[in-house]
Amino acid sequence: MAPDNRVPERLDRAVIFLGPPGAGKGTQAKELAKAYRVPHLSTGDMFREHVSQGTPLGQQVKPIMARGDLVPDSLVLKMVRERIERPDCSHGFVFDGFPRTVAQAQYLSVLLRQNGYRPALVIYFAIDPALVFRRITGRRMCKVGGEIYNIYDRSPKVEGRCDNDGGELEQRADDREEVVGPRLQAYEKQTEPLVSYYRRLGRLHEVDAAQDVESVKQRMFEIVRNSR
Numbered sequence: 495m496a497p498d499n500r501v502p503e504r505l506d507r508a509v510i511f512l513g514p515p516g517a518g519k520g521t522q523a524k525e526l527a528k529a530y531r532v533p534h535l536s537t538g539d540m541f542r543e544h545v546s547q548g549t550p551l552g553q554q555v556k557p558i559m560a561r562g563d564l565v566p567d568s569l570v571l572k573m574v575r576e577r578i579e580r581p582d583c584s585h586g587f588v589f590d591g592f593p594r595t596v597a598q599a600q601y602l603s604v605l606l607r608q609n610g611y612r613p614a615l616v617i618y619f620a621i622d623p624a625l626v627f628r629r630i631t632g633r634r635m636c637k638v639g640g641e642i643y644n645i646y647d648r649s650p651k652v653e654g655r656c657d658n659d660g661g662e663l664e665q666r667a668d669d670r671e672e673v674v675g676p677r678l679q680a681y682e683k684q685t686e687p688l689v690s691y692y693r694r695l696g697r698l699h700e701v702d703a704a705q706d707v708e709s710v711k712q713r714m715f716e717i718v719r720n721s722r
C-alpha cells in the first residue's frame with residue numbers, strides 16, 4: 495500500500511531534531527518545515543550566517559565552531575529566544591541542532607511555556623557515529639539557498655552547482671576531516687545526555703537515521719502525524 499504522505503494543515507508546536515553531526519537532521523528538517531510552512535530554525539545556520547556577515551557574534555563564534563566545540567549556552571539562548579518570539583513562529587517551528595545541552599533544554603521548556611506552546615516533540619536521529627564520517631566529509635552546501643548535497647550519495651546534476659538555483663556549492667569549515675572527531679566528542683559528552691533526558695519525559699521518538707533519505711523521511715512524517 496502506498497504510504498500516507500498527507501500532512502495536517504498546521505503543526506502548531508515546536509519539533510526538535512536531535513542526533514549526532516551528519517545524522518541527517520538538516521536534510522529532514524527542511525522537508526518538515528516546507529510541508530507545514532513553518533520556519534526551519536538551525537542554530538548552526540544562524541551562527542554561520544553571523545560568521546559570513548562578520549557580525550560581532552560571528553567573530554566570537556567563528557573559532558569555536560572551527561574547532562568543533564559547542565558555542566556557550568548564553569550566546570545560543572539569547573539568539574534562540576529572539577528568533578522564536580518573531581511572528582512567523584506562531585504556528586510552530588522545527589529546531590535543528592538545538593537544544594544541545596541539558597541547560598538549553600531546560601531553558602527551552604520554560605520559553606515554550608511562556609510563549610503558550612505545548613511541550614516539544616523530539617525526534618531522535620539514531621545512527622552509529624562510525625557511519626557519519628563519510629556523510630560529513632562528503633557534504634556540500636549551496637551558498638545561496640543552503641540546499642544540502644553529498645558528493646558520494648546526493649550529488650547535484652552539475653558538479654559544484656545547486657540544482658535549485660545554480661548557486662556555488664561549498665564545504666563547511668567544520669566538515670574537514672580533522673574537525674569531525676572533536677565534533678563527535680562534543681556530541682557524546684554534552685548532547686547525548688539529552689536522549690535519556692527526553693526519553694524520561696516521554697517525549698522522545700526514534701528514527702533509524704542509517705536508512706536512506708526517503709525511508710527516514712517517511713518515518714519522520716509518520717511520527718509527526720501520529721503524535722498530535
Ligand code: AP5
Pocket residue numbers: 513514515516517518519520521522536537538539541558559562563564565566570590591592593594598629630632633634642643644645647648668677703704705706707708710
Ligand atoms: P550544526 O550546523 O547544527 O551541525 P551538526 O549538529 O553538527 O549537524 P550537521 O549539520 O553536521 O548534520 P545534520 O544532522 O544536519 O546532517 P545533514 O542533513 O546536513 O552545528 C555546527 C556548529 O555550530 C556546532 O559544532 C557548534 O559549534 C555550533 N552550534 C550550533 N548549534 C548549537 C547549540 N545549540 N549549542 C551550541 N553550539 C551550537 O546531512 C549530512 C550529510 O549526509 C549531507 O551531505 C546529506 O546529503 C547526507 N545525508 C543526510 N541524510 C542521509 C541519509 N539518510 N543517507 C545518506 N546520506 C544522508
